[in-house]
Amino acid sequence: MQRTCVIYESKYGSTAGIAGAIALVLGPARTCRPEEFSSDMRSFDLFVIGTPIYNGNVAPAIRRFVETNASWLRKKPVAFFCTCINLHKGHEYLKELREMVGGDAPAVAFGGRMEVGRLDRDDLTALTLYAKKTDFVLEDRDLTDMGAVTAFALALRERMACGGQMAEAAIKTAVEDYLKANHICVLATGHDDRVRATTVDYLFENGKIYIYSEGGEKFAHLLRSPAVALAVYTEYTTMEDIAGLQVEGRAEILRPGAAGHAEALALRNIDPDRLRAANVDLNVIRITPEKAEFLNAAFKRQGHAMKQTLRY
């Protein structure tokens, strides 16, 4: 597993919060301030360095850290972020740090947070003076955008995951074999702020996942959002046998009479006449996979990364 070290400075907490969020998405990870960094932490695989912007500058402790450690940081994957109020200047603020480690490290400016009542005397004086001289209005601001933060972390995660990937066709076969070898999954459906995880029986055929259901609460979500995820896993014994597959995709509801409904029943050898006698509708959820993430110890034994990702 690739490990990430998030090094940050933060006087009022917003950069610390974002550093923590990035560590959560990129984990296994740890966060630390520059003074907590020790040389054994150089063995981490990715370094994300975050700084607030004060008076047009990156935090001095972060500048010192990058300056002092530039020689080995240049040889490692590094990414930078800053938190600030003037987002237009975000990239400019980070330019000097990027140049110290070679210039092409990913860098992003996130909206920061400022609570006037929490500023210490020096900061309040500096910002009051600045506001008098410019059109800057000194007031509470919260430009935090957790969507932008998680998108950055996910993009870094994807970059790091490239090593040890199997050929696309081999991942696809492994995913399909696993889906065929199993028949129970946990199906996640949701909309707005509600989610539901339902254990269901499924059938994998012709690249699609079929779930047969008389009805239930999952349809309250599916009617409002076709986005689904499902998990299939092997009961855990040891790390040497671990296997679990997660599939994200789009679901269609096939009501009786809808195109594809009869074919879906036939895949499962369900007799429509017997069904009619049962006197209730049998609906089909047909899922088209969009992304599969397969964690399988067997991949590691074959010399690949334990986790393989496939986009359809």
Ligand SMILES: Cc1cc2nc3c(=O)[nH]c(=O)nc-3n(C[C@H](O)[C@H](O)[C@H](O)COP(=O)(O)O)c2cc1C
């Ligand atoms: C004294 C002071 C100076 C600041 N100067 C700038 C600035 O030059 N440009 C900017 O975009 N934001 C500026 N900000 C806003 C901060 O970058 C923002 O509030 C940041 O999220 C603070 O991070 P922290 O909560 O981790 O300390 C300043 C904030 C303070 C308190």
